[in-house]
């Protein structure tokens with residue numbers, strides 16, 4: 001299996017460090033607001049990687065962190081802590097904010113059929129480990145104290161910049177007026193910050209009350225859960241120049257050796273060819289898509305159609321075609337269910353190899369999806385093909401085995417009772433149950449949109465309203 005390693009800028013043959021176990025770390029969400037569909041693209045990539053590795057027979061130990069402290073508004077240690085800012089704006093505690101948005105995030109990734117990593121690690125549960133890590137860096141001479149925190153001295157780490165291949169000496173010469181004049185180099189970054197006035201989240205440390213810098217959590221939790229060297233680290237391309245560069249500096253300065261073999265990065269989702277932003281009103285969540293009648297799996301299909309290292313431009317027209325293609329694919333797949341036509345084993349093997357080769361070539365899922373289309377359209381109708389497609393769906397995760405959606409708009413009894421059962425579950429605040437019912441309905445092609453006192457039922461572009469007592 002070949003994977004593109006940002007560190008080497010090439011597709012390298014992947015082999016785990018220890019036997020058939022692959023240890024992976026993924027930079028998880030900062031849980032201060034709803035994840036948008038761009039964020040979710042990054043976790044769809046994480047999921048494809050997991051599924052492809054499992055398909056190749058590897059066992060996984062995979063950690064994803066939840067950033068619930070220390071991520072400042074700018075990745076480069078400037079501005080307010082995103083958690084604190086959101087807590088103040090919403091008049092809640094950072095803990096409540098984190099719990100709420102973590103919950104929504106886990107539900108969203110579940111709805112996208114994203115496989116959950118074995119270990120979900122919250123930054124605030126690992127503060128001791130981070131303090132210990134920073135103390136050791138200070139002892140080794142890599143960390144220095146200023147009036148507002150402890151900073152990493154990039155001048156002491158000769159490999160600084162090896163991931164992004166940026167020349168940081170030049171940055172020094174041309175640096176703008178620095179906000180923090182006590183830093184030895186403009187790119188020195190905070191390992192630990194001393195508490196500002198009215199700080200909500202803070203911990204005791206050898207440097208007084210404070211909180212961790214954003215980057216240290218991933219180095220500390222990677223080391224704790226996966227050991228001194230592990231196989232793969234993933235994140236979005238925006239992490240390359242700051243977050244991951246800093247993680248490498250921290251970990252390698254502490255360990256005196258390489259900490260991660262493969263660095264994998266997923267490209268951005270654009271909306272209408274530009275950046276998503278709240279002010280432009282184009283920062284969509286999965287709920288926004290569902291409200292417009294698109295199931296999470298239609299969005300999954302939309303993302304799988306592009307390679308993870310290509311930028312992907314989101315438009316509703318594009319999502320519309322993804323939705324139609326997914327419906328058509330499922331219908332085509334089912335023409336093989338129970339099929340008795342003769343299909344030679346060499347044909348099956350040919351399809352299988354084509355699919356596996358695409359996956360193992362740096363997760364070329366768009367190409368693999370093309371192979372599945374060829375199988376689905378194969379003129380002879382055979383159960384052998386149906387079963388092979390179900391096997392490929394272990395990687396695609398599109399629920400291709402589900403019955404094609406047939407929706408007459410007269411709500412049948414079963415649908416109606418499911419809608420009432422979901423209402424009852426929501427009233428009892430049993431959101432897991434409510435979501436599971438919503439998913440069942442979504443698989444039947446029925447989308448629900450909550451409204452005051454009832455629910456809008458959307459199917460095949462038609463809408464019907466049901467009100468509850």
Ligand code: AMP
Nearest residue numbers: 029030038039041042235236267268269
């Ligand atoms: P955050 O919650 O801000 O830490 O981001 C979570 C993940 O989403 C990170 O891996 C980012 O790289 C990724 N990300 C942020 N914006 C986008 C986008 N527009 N497209 C794809 N990935 C994104």
Ligand code: ZN
Nearest residue numbers: 027028218243
């Ligand atoms: Zn990280």
